[in-house]
Amino acid sequence: MNIFLRKPKGFYDVYLRSPASDKTNTHYCPGCGHGIIHKLIAQAIEDFDIKDRTIMISPVGCSVFVYYYFDTGNVQVAHGRAPAVATGLKRANPDSIVISYQGDGDLAAIGGNNIMQAANRGENITVFFVNNAIYGMTGGQMAPTTMIGQKTMTSPYGRNIYNEGYPLKVVELLATFEATTYLERVSIMDAASINKARNAVRKAIQCQIDNKGFSLVEILSTCPSNWKMSPVEAKKWIKTDMITYFTPHVTKDKINERESHKVEKIRLNSEETKSKLDLPEKRDLVKIDMSSVKEKYKNPRIKIAGFGGQGVLILGNMLAIAGMEEGFNVTWLPSYGPEMRGGTANCHVRIDEKPIGAPSVAKADVLIAMNKPSLEKFEKEEYLESGALLIYNTTLIDIEPSRKDVDIIAIPATKMADDMGDLKVANMIIIGAYMEKTKLINEEALERALQTGVKRKNLMDLNKKAIKAGMDFVKNLK
Amino acid sequence: MPKIEIDANHCKGCGLCIDACPKKVIVFSEDINKLGYHPATPKNEGCIGCGICFYTCPEPESITVYKEDKSA
Ligand SMILES: Cc1ncc(C[n+]2csc(CCOP(=O)(O)OP(=O)(O)O)c2C)c(N)n1
Ligand code: SF4
Ligand code: SF4
Ligand code: SF4
Ligand SMILES: [Mg+2]
Numbered sequence: 001m002n003i004f005l006r007k008p009k010g011f012y013d014v015y016l017r018s019p020a021s022d023k024t025n026t027h028y029c030p031g032c033g034h035g036i037i038h039k040l041i042a043q044a045i046e047d048f049d050i051k052d053r054t055i056m057i058s059p060v061g062c063s064v065f066v067y068y069y070f071d072t073g074n075v076q077v078a079h080g081r082a083p084a085v086a087t088g089l090k091r092a093n094p095d096s097i098v099i100s101y102q103g104d105g106d107l108a109a110i111g112g113n114n115i116m117q118a119a120n121r122g123e124n125i126t127v128f129f130v131n132n133a134i135y136g137m138t139g140g141q142m143a144p145t146t147m148i149g150q151k152t153m154t155s156p157y158g159r160n161i162y163n164e165g166y167p168l169k170v171v172e173l174l175a176t177f178e179a180t181t182y183l184e185r186v187s188i189m190d191a192a193s194i195n196k197a198r199n200a201v202r203k204a205i206q207c208q209i210d211n212k213g214f215s216l217v218e219i220l221s222t223c224p225s226n227w228k229m230s231p232v233e234a235k236k237w238i239k240t241d242m243i244t245y246f247t248p249h250v251t252k253d254k255i256n257e258r259e260s261h262k263v264e265k266i267r268l269n270s271e272e273t274k275s276k277l278d279l280p281e282k283r284d285l286v287k288i289d290m291s292s293v294k295e296k297y298k299n300p301r302i303k304i305a306g307f308g309g310q311g312v313l314i315l316g317n318m319l320a321i322a323g324m325e326e327g328f329n330v331t332w333l334p335s336y337g338p339e340m341r342g343g344t345a346n347c348h349v350r351i352d353e354k355p356i357g358a359p360s361v362a363k364a365d366v367l368i369a370m371n372k373p374s375l376e377k378f379e380k381e382e383y384l385e386s387g388a389l390l391i392y393n394t395t396l397i398d399i400e401p402s403r404k405d406v407d408i409i410a411i412p413a414t415k416m417a418d419d420m421g422d423l424k425v426a427n428m429i430i431i432g433a434y435m436e437k438t439k440l441i442n443e444e445a446l447e448r449a450l451q452t453g454v455k456r457k458n459l460m461d462l463n464k465k466a467i468k469a470g471m472d473f474v475k476n477l478k
Numbered sequence: 479m480p481k482i483e484i485d486a487n488h489c490k491g492c493g494l495c496i497d498a499c500p501k502k503v504i505v506f507s508e509d510i511n512k513l514g515y516h517p518a519t520p521k522n523e524g525c526i527g528c529g530i531c532f533y534t535c536p537e538p539e540s541i542t543v544y545k546e547d548k549s550a
Contacts, residue, residue, distance in 0.1 A: 001481070004545035005532040011539075024488065025513065028536060031492030035536025042538070069538070191498055191530040198533065224492075231492040 010042030010051060015068040027065055031231020033221030034063050036188050037130055038070075040201045041099065045072065048205060054097040055089050057082045059111075061103035062136040062223075072099075080111020083118035086125040094263045097208055100127045105135040108144040108168050115174070119214050122179025124263060126204045127216040129170060132223040133242065140226030144168040147241055152226070171218045171251040181213035181258050183251040187220035189238035193248070203255075211260040220246055288327050288353050290440070296387060297438035299353060301361040305346035305378055306370025306393070311427035314453070315368065316347035318431060321449035322441045323351035331359035344373055351440065364388060368430055370413070372397045379403050391433055393426065409433055411473055417466065422459075425466035432470020443467070480527025480545045482520045488540040491515030495531035495541065504531060 015023045028035050045051055051072055058066035060079035067074035073096070077085045082100040090098045107115050107129050118125065134152055135141040142155040145167050149158040159167075171183045182204055186197040197219055204215035220242050222234035229237060290298045302319065306312040313334045320332035333348040348361035365385045369375035369392040378384060379401050386405045395414035411433050417426040435441050450463055484495075484504075489511065495518050496504045507519040518540075527545040535541045 001544045002547040003542060004480070004527060005529050005541070005543040007539040007542075022512075024539065025490075026536075026538065030490035030515065030536075031494055032536055035538070036534065039533070039536070039538060191500075191534065194533045231494050232497045235494070235497075 008039060008042035008046045010045035010071060011038075011069050012071045018065070018068045026069065028062065029223075029225045031222065031224045031234065032062070032136075033132060033188050033219075033223070033234075034130060036194065037128065037197070037201075037219055037221060038066075040194075040198045041101075041128065042070065043198075044202045044205050045070070047202075048209065050097050050205070050209070053095055054099060055093075057086055057089075057098070057100045059100075059102045059106040060137070061106045063101055063103060063130065064137065066101050080106050080109070080114055082106070082111065083114045083123070083125070083127065086127075087118055087121070087123050090123060090125050091263050092265070094124075094265050097205065098125045099205070100125060102127060102129055103136065104129070104131045104133065104143045104145040104170075105138075105141075108170055112144070115170075115216075116177075119174045119180050119216070120177045122177075122181070122213045124208055124211055124213050124261075125215075126208045127214075128201065128204075129216055129218045130221045131170070131218055131246065132221040133167070134223050134226050136223045136226055140223075145170070145246075147245065150241075167245060169246065171216065174216060175252040179214060180216070180252060181254050182207045182215040183218075184253075185218040185220065185246060185248045185251060187238050187243060187248055188222070189220065189235050189243070196248070207255055210255075211262045212255050212258045213261070218246075220248070288329070290328070290353050293438065293440050296365075297389070297440055300349075300351055300366045300389075300438070300440065301364050302349040302351070302366040302368065303346060303361050303364035303378055303383070304349065304368040304370070305344060305374035306368075308345040310345070310370045311424055312345045312370055313347050315427035315430060316349045318428075318446070318449050318453050319434070319441070320349050320351070321453055322446040323349075325445035325448045326441055328352060329354065329356050331356050333359040333361075344371070346374070346378075366434070367391070368434070369393065369397065370426070370430070372399065375399070375401060379406075389434075389437065391430060391437075393430070395426075409437060409474065409477070411470070413470070416469055416473070420462065420466060420469065422462060425462055428463045428466035429470035429473070432467035432472075433474045434470075435467070436471040436474035479522075480525050480543070481522040482525060482527075482531060482544070483542045484518050484520055485540050485542075486511045486517040486519070487513065488537050489513075489515065489517035489535075490537060490540075491517055492536065493518070494534045494536070498530050498534040500528060500530060501526055 055073035056070045058076040086098045086100045131145050133146050140153045142152040146159050151158050171185045184200045186200045187193045200217045204217045207215040224231045224234040304316045320330040323330040329352045331350045335346045365388045367390045388406045390406045391409045393413045394410045395412045413426040413429040501524045503521045503525050506516045511517045532541045
């Protein structure tokens, strides 16, 4: 006598991840359909010999603990997001077999858009959609798939088409998407149906193995506990009340028509991608250390303001990126608004040794004022600390700052830029002045920031020249 | 003759196998198992080894089906 059928090897022998003292039984209620479906999947994984390259995705719902049971790779994801995670897993590991196991609340309610987008993209993943017409885990609320007239905790008078609409037909819906390959609805209502479900499970996994694209099997299942029926009654209820509306059928089968197409693995570190994205060379992160910087210039809260078009946002952005290049924590908060069009623009920059909680700068200790209204507004006491550094553009500001308790650099940045042949580099001149004054950021870091931030490479030399001019200006003040 | 075994402590007494067995050769035991259920128990006399009980049962390791290996 030989063993003909036994616990499939797709399961762990012992469920070590379960916190329960009994690590060989499942957490499911007696007679729950999830167990029947798990067995079919575990058996297919064993028979196809794909245990080592399968990744099961546990949803939120009663099957949240799928990862206790399957001896495969496992990821447990946020409610309804399995198709998005599956997409990432599959694209990063094209040789893996990615199985998304989802309930009807998970897939059809909160994750409705997720499954549609993945199906519409034709992701080469396999989805097992367990439709038990209810939210099982949370105690029996109505699902999008709850039957007409079915009483649940949140449809105590029975689902009413005028109030809650009709049960959502997922496979029929997904069949309308051009990219889907194989869709079938099966049930576990009797032995013949379970056999069909078994075949569908295998076909859907095979579809993925053959790189034929998106497959989904909807399995009409039971929730005896929340249906308030015995397991045997529950199975009969699928037959009497579910299949009349949710007809089991092969909704779509394009497996033979589809070409085998394996997704190309995206190698984010390849030289090719680096050059495509114009990424700078990889470096070690610099240790966060401002010890060489003068106390009053450490951890600045910077406000930069001027006309839209003066490169105020870029100025802030370059400072932040350069700070990041130095290994500091940085934030850059641009202020967008209608005033940007020709009006004033401003941004807040923080560069800090410690993690930054809030990126906004209410009261600055560095103010860069590129035009007159900015100086007038932001030098006010409520906006500028005593002892702060104030850099202002004398070309466009014909008044003197009223504050006497701050360090001041008065620099004709726009004039200097004009002399260099491009008004747009006034912001770079200011950066140079700030760097020379504070020594917070060195030239090398700034140059790397320019490489990331300056789109027009032919302006690189001019930018560097402008920075140098700003630095020299401050040097000569001494 | 084919037969099945039911591991009493991995059975939740749901009765699905008993209902599904075409030969009606599975019954509830009088005993109460570790999980607090009356487990299903095979009578085996008349079992045809069809495997229906195995696929009907939601528990991974309660039912094992034995059959003569025809290829051997
Ligand atoms: C973001 C979020 N919203 C809501 C919940 C609560 N919640 C847990 S399970 C569940 C429904 C699960 O129903 P279904 O997907 O049908 O799984 P079943 O338990 O029926 O197998 C809900 C709404 C949650 N965990 N997370
Ligand atoms: S609540 Fe329903 S779906 Fe959840 S384990 Fe129990 S029977 Fe299964
Ligand atoms: S193998 Fe078939 S006949 Fe034998 S106990 Fe199971 S269901 Fe009944
Ligand atoms: S189907 Fe499985 S769990 Fe249910 S009574 Fe039979 S052996 Fe026990
Ligand atoms: Mg459900």
